[in-house]
Amino acid sequence: SAVISQKPSRDICQRGTSLTIQCQVDSQVTMMFWYRQQPGQSLTLIATANQGSEATYESGFVIDKFPISRPNLTFSTLTVSNMSPEDSSIYLCSAGPGGGEKLFFGSGTQLSVL
Amino acid sequence: SQQGEEDPQALSIQEGENATMNCSYKTSINNLQWYRQNSGRGLVHLILIRSNEREKHSGRLRVTLDTSKKSSSLLITASRAADTASYFCATVPFYTGANSKLTFGKGITLSVRP
Numbered sequence: 001s002a003v004i005s006q007k008p009s010r011d012i013c014q015r016g017t018s019l020t021i022q023c024q025v026d027s028q029v030t031m032m033f034w035y036r037q038q039p040g041q042s043l044t045l046i047a048t049a050n051q052g053s054e055a056t057y058e059s060g061f062v063i064d065k066f067p068i069s070r071p072n073l074t075f076s077t078l079t080v081s082n083m084s085p086e087d088s089s090i091y092l093c094s095a096g097p098g099g100g101e102k103l104f105f106g107s108g109t110q111l112s113v114l
Numbered sequence: 115s116q117q118g119e120e121d122p123q124a125l126s127i128q129e130g131e132n133a134t135m136n137c138s139y140k141t142s143i144n145n146l147q148w149y150r151q152n153s154g155r156g157l158v159h160l161i162l163i164r165s166n167e168r169e170k171h172s173g174r175l176r177v178t179l180d181t182s183k184k185s186s187s188l189l190i191t192a193s194r195a196a197d198t199a200s201y202f203c204a205t206v207p208f209y210t211g212a213n214s215k216l217t218f219g220k221g222i223t224l225s226v227r228p
């Protein structure tokens with residue numbers, strides 16, 4: 001199993017600013033993913049964080065808006081750039097061994113943009 | 115795109131009763147997983163069932179999979195107030211590589227009344 005620490009747990013930000021969310025895993029993992037969850041909704045995959053290379057983004061998400069870093073096998077960051085109220089959501093970090101096996105999740109970052 | 119669709123969307127039962135939740139999907143899968151999310155928290159993996167399995171148990175949880183009907187059910191027996199949460203099914207497509215991704219359904223809100 002893996003324990004994932006995600007911070008901040010919540011933040012209130014002004015329009016036009018950026019927020020960086022950090023995700024730390026207590027063991028080396030193959031895959032790390034970033035999801036977005038609108039209130040009361042399902043999870044939408046933003047991107048796969050690749051160690052040492054550019055992230056792989058899903059349709060509708062772009063690097064300029066959601067730059068992601070993964071410098072090693074235990075750490076990743078997601079930045080939400082030039083925020084607008086539409087970016088208000090819960091952002092979740094997850095990690096796992098890959099191959100479609102189970103995922104472990106951080107406790108999420110609740111973001112509100114004014 | 116959404117793969118799993120849970121049913122019902124919301125379920126309210128009395129403590130001690132059993133709760134049954136269903137998930138249907140459209141395309142062939144490698145495995146199907148169930149997760150629980152307590153309000154404002156990250157997701158917790160409950161159980162994974164592979165396409166060649168028909169039933170799995172874990173404590174008070176029983177999961178079935180019917181690949182001919184492309185459906186799965188999650189049964190929670192002798193429910194407790196602490197089972198109050200949202201439950202999500204997630205599917206992994208039939209072809210599974212290292213980068214396989216989970217697709218989550220919309221979730222079921224379970225309320226267990228004391």
